[in-house]
Amino acid sequence: MAVIKKSLAEIEAMKEAGRISAKVLRMAGKHVEPGISTLELDNIVEKLIRLEGGIPAFKGYGGFPGSICASINEEIVHGIPSATKILKEGDIVSIDTGAIVDGWVGDNAWTYACGKISAEKQRLLDITEKCMWAAIDAARPGNRLGDVGAACQEIAEAAGFGVVREYVGHGIGRNMHEDPNVPNWGRKHTGLKLQAGMVLAIEPMINMGTEKTKQGADGWLVTTRDGMPSAHFEKTVAIMEDGPMVLTTEPMFRRPM
Numbered sequence: 001m002a003v004i005k006k007s008l009a010e011i012e013a014m015k016e017a018g019r020i021s022a023k024v025l026r027m028a029g030k031h032v033e034p035g036i037s038t039l040e041l042d043n044i045v046e047k048l049i050r051l052e053g054g055i056p057a058f059k060g061y062g063g064f065p066g067s068i069c070a071s072i073n074e075e076i077v078h079g080i081p082s083a084t085k086i087l088k089e090g091d092i093v094s095i096d097t098g099a100i101v102d103g104w105v106g107d108n109a110w111t112y113a114c115g116k117i118s119a120e121k122q123r124l125l126d127i128t129e130k131c132m133w134a135a136i137d138a139a140r141p142g143n144r145l146g147d148v149g150a151a152c153q154e155i156a157e158a159a160g161f162g163v164v165r166e167y168v169g170h171g172i173g174r175n176m177h178e179d180p181n182v183p184n185w186g187r188k189h190t191g192l193k194l195q196a197g198m199v200l201a202i203e204p205m206i207n208m209g210t211e212k213t214k215q216g217a218d219g220w221l222v223t224t225r226d227g228m229p230s231a232h233f234e235k236t237v238a239i240m241e242d243g244p245m246v247l248t249t250e251p252m253f254r255r256p257m
């Protein structure tokens with residue numbers, strides 16, 4: 001495994017891709033409402049990324065046609081934006097997007113509620129976000145990759161939810177997907193030792209029911225096997241000497257870890 005560590009200057013340079021990724025994701029969330037199609041959301045995000053001076057990281061990646069992945073309800077990840085996929089009241093939608101600036105990639109995702117959602121779906125969102133923050137908090141020098149996964153898994157399973165196994169987080173830098181893989185489950189004190197300079201995309205995918213997945217006919221879409229809802233939150237995080245630093249954020253929203 002070849003983990004590419006970044007210098008302080010490189011991490012600094014990654015902040016602009018992160019800022020744009022975070023801004024467009026937040027703006028996309030403001031447009032989530034009954035009646036909007038995932039293609040319209042895609043168009044909004046693509047325009048905003050370019051307006052901010054970035055390049056959509058997803059568009060054309062491995063042949064993916066969109067600037068966002070939009071995954072509704074039982075869809076876990078990699079939903080292709082479509083004019084015929086129209087959000088309705090009570091849906092949850094994971095929007096995953098990223099920008100490239102000066103060759104550096106940002107990657108982040110958030111699952112938004114469309115209108116009023118059920119209490120069970122709200123709980124799924126709350127727990128999955130909590131999983132993400134716990135995993136991020138474990139991303140610090142001296143810890144191991146297993147600590148990151150275990151932090152997520154503990155919270156998800158205590159809530160009775162399934163942790164998706166087939167899809168994982170990843171290293172990120174000049175490429176969207178670099179080593180190492182970052183599983184959302186694991187055993188404490190095991191796995192790769194984390195060091196300052198590593199940059200990881202941490203992205204729990206948590207299912208209300210079974211952890212099992214299935215792939216759609218288009219070769220991209222991944223859904224839950226039992227048809228129950230799934231949530232997905234992601235941030236790009238730099239491991240600093242003193243702990244994690246979220247790169248996909250806007251300065252006004254920076255929060256202490």
Ligand code: MG
Nearest residue numbers: 107201203234
């Ligand atoms: Mg990712």
